[in-house]
Amino acid sequence: MRSIVCEDWGGPEKLVLKDIDPPSLGAGQVRLKVSVAAITFVDLLMPRGKYQIKPDLPFTPGSHAAGDVIEVADDVTNIKVGDRVYGFAAWGALADEMIVDESACFVLPNNVNNEVGAAYGNGYATSLYALRDRGKLQPGETLLVHGAAGGVGLAAVDLGRAMGARVIATARGAEKASVLRTYGVEAVIDYTDGPFKDQVNVLTDGAGADVIYDPVGGDVFDQSLRCINWDGRLLVIGFAGGTIPQAPANLPLLKSCSIVGVSLGGYRQRDPTAVRDMHGILLSWIAEGRIRPRVAARFPVAETIEALQAMENRETIGRVIVTFD
Ligand SMILES: NC(=O)c1ccc[n+]([C@@H]2O[C@H](COP(=O)([O-])OP(=O)(O)OC[C@H]3O[C@@H](n4cnc5c(N)ncnc54)[C@H](OP(=O)(O)O)[C@@H]3O)[C@@H](O)[C@H]2O)c1
Known part of the structure; x- marks a missing residue:
């Protein structure tokens, strides 16, 4: 072969x-x-x-x-x-x-083709576990997604919108921004234009985002702790940027916020039935057109x-x- x-x-x-x-x-x-x-x-x-x-x-x-x-x-x-x-x-x-x-x-359901069937699993399972189980995202909350045009990021955007959140995204370049808008993103911040934290604080009337999804790490993580809401949840997804950040403990204290780890692989080992159930949910949402990998x-x-x-x-x-x- x-x-x-x-x-x-x-x-x-x-x-x-x-x-x-x-x-x-x-x-x-x-x-x-x-x-x-x-x-x-x-x-x-x-x-x-x-x-x-x-x-x-x-x-x-x-x-x-x-x-x-x-x-x-x-x-x-x-x-x-x-x-x-x-x-x-x-x-x-x-x-x-x-x-x-x-x-x-x-x-796979009949109306889910092999391309979508192969493409959804990694990003959508990670993001459903992250947003629903780890981030406890609620309808009406503000979700900030970094690396939002990437494989896991776009899944988080799509699921966040489907779960009723208001979604803000960070990504580089006009093409990524225009695709993200078709996924219901309210504002796309290009993080090459300067610090995104100020724009997030303006967009949320100074409150900050309730849930932040971070697959990038480094400075993106550092800034996230400076634009997170009281009682917010900062989801540690990965370090695509290559730098594992260090968190100053005074910031979670001041905001009463949480830094929440997310390991889909670990979850799968500990609770394979829950992960199977998640795939069942995701495939039915794809078949219904509720989410679009x-x-x-x-x-x-x-x-x-x-x-x-x-x-x-x-x-x-x-x-x-x-x-x-
Ligand atoms: N925790 C878990 O269970 C879990 C599960 C799956 C994946 N992950 C992790 O999630 C991360 C992203 O995975 P992915 O499949 O979404 O990757 P991807 O498709 O390559 O997306 C990564 C995004 O991160 C942004 N980025 C910022 N700085 C970057 C850099 N220096 N190099 C590359 N990308 C950079 C890019 O967006 P811009 O160019 O727009 O900035 C890119 O679109 C990885 O670290 C992966 O290991 C974790």
Whole structure:
């Protein structure tokens, strides 16, 4: 089968496309004929050896895919050959065939195509867990989303609006701003124009945002503590900017606000049933048109390096996908 292979630690340019043997199927697992795989930030970190999970070399990167089930282990009960599914795994998605645990496999509704099926999982599951369970976002509250045109950011914008929040976003450039407005964002702040905290305070009549979703870190996190409302929740999603911030404890004290960690992977390990339920909710909302996962760009598998570089260059809006059909 065709597979993207990481043979040596490094950036996207080190990855190769080659023919390898299909992976073997274990108990409780299903084999997917991959139609579409989604690229996520993990696919920039893991091949560099900079992610918390470090597979032995060589390995096939990619964690999210959609396609048809072509084989199931004897003990699999809820998924059958012929089902069209979304599946995730720690790695292995950027190949013609992927092995997924039955528990990480979800049958796609008829009106949800493979592109959206592959694209929604990472960002929307992270953001629903973050906003609903960790941030306790309430209708009418102000949600500030950073990196709002990115894979997890745009999902947070979309879900925040669907949950009845007033959404403010930060992102670079006019194109990202215009797409974000089509997702119901009230104001888009370009953080290359200067500090965003003052604009957030003006937009909220001095109160600050109730919930702040931060996948960027560094200075973005620091400024967020200076434009958060009393009793606000600052959600620590990630450090796409590369700097892990340090919080001065006097600021949460003064605002009676919380800095709240979010780990979807940890939640999945501790409460897999809750995460399965979340995917059920998300897929029904997508099928109903209540939320709209956005495909940023499509690349054939032979151009996977370009797909990764497009994301790394911060050119993309939503989720980049790689196609195998
Ligand atoms: N906590 C969890 O459970 C969880 C789950 C999934 C992902 N994450 C984390 O969330 C973060 C974002 O993931 P993603 O898939 O949304 O990535 P992405 O699609 O690349 O989006 C990241 C966004 O961050 C902004 N950004 C600001 N500074 C950046 C920099 N120096 N380099 C790259 N981007 C920068 C970019 O927007 P502008 O160009 O507009 O500034 C970009 O759109 C990652 O750190 C990832 O590990 C966490």
